[in-house]
Amino acid sequence: MAKVGVILSGCGVYDGSEIHEAVIILLALDRAGATAVCMAPDMEQGVVNHLTGEPVEGAARNVLEESARIARGNISDIAKIKVDDIDALILPGGFGAAKNLCDFAFKGTDCDVHPEVARLVREVVAAKKPLAAVCIAPALISKVLGDDKLAHRLTIGTDEETAQAVTSMGSTHVACPVREFVVDQENKLITSPAYMLAGSISEAADGIEKTVRALLEMI
């Protein structure tokens, strides 16, 4: 039974993991007979009111505790996860991937990646285990692999500004429609646009389900 790490970044599209993407990943893994190993960094995050879309000034939550909502409590601090604990790794999107797992949403191409997230991504790539990222999460992968001068291909959909940013960080960007995915066979890297482009949950689900299938086939 394959064990697939899932890096969560909170709970909610504007300040955490995109909930639909995360749940669709968990369901696709379970239906394929794989075990999800949910994890998140133990750190503070800002809070956005999802009714208004406005930041809540002065409010803070804990990324691991909020991610535990999606994982129904079955989650670990990413600092405790070793590459040997998993056969593959996947990152859902949501602003948490660009605000908590890294700060791409604030600093763009000058962003820093959370050290434990960068560590596990590097270890997975070095171990030749497959890695997937959807929505905005490929920007984080771009930063880590770009800093390592590792040539790779990925997609963040069709948004030109974001495509330009990942190109600057060292990726070869491949435009991709919402229900599809991009495979970098050499690096075992799979990416899909999901809510970077999706106008509906089923559009996101189609691309994510294909991504999970491709990820598991690469193990």
Place this chain on the structure above:
Amino acid sequence: MAKVGVILSGCGVYDGSEIHEAVIILLALDRAGATAVCMAPDMEQGVVNHLTGEPVEGAARNVLEESARIARGNISDIAKIKVDDIDALILPGGFGAAKNLCDFAFKGTDCDVHPEVARLVREVVAAKKPLAAVCIAPALISKVLGDDKLAHRLTIGTDEETAQAVTSMGSTHVACPVREFVVDQENKLITSPAYMLAGSISEAADGIEKTVRALLEMI
């Protein structure tokens, strides 16, 4: 295009809507070509740390704002939703259905149902529009229909204590395995155990997907 009301109760199994159940409902509706009309009461809720399972003393969040995380901001105060706005209604579970939409988790069979939730459930039943509830949410339906002395059949799975409680409130309880659902044809009421019994997300999804299909066929 059918419009299906989805009553959310927060965001997280221990103090809000069960996230997996809610997302599986939204995906099943969208894939069937139906439009989800998400709603929640505008009220305070308690907070449970989902990492430890312990209540967070003194903490409070707003049910409508937290539910907006699942709905990606596309949600209304239930007080503003009229029965004419929807063709059918569905309630995911999670403790929010038993702590926020009603207080069954605290008071058992003596529980009170949030007045706007009770109002919409009554209007949907009176209009002969189909109504579905999964996990613990059928306990709320039991209270509303039981108080109205309306004979009806539903399931909360196989838990004997909860089955006894809904029987006391006026339901005929039908035991049901996790991947199945129970139909009360006369009242157009469909229920499924989901995480009352599910040991995995795909078990919950199988029953919920069948429930949504049956709900849409009854419109």
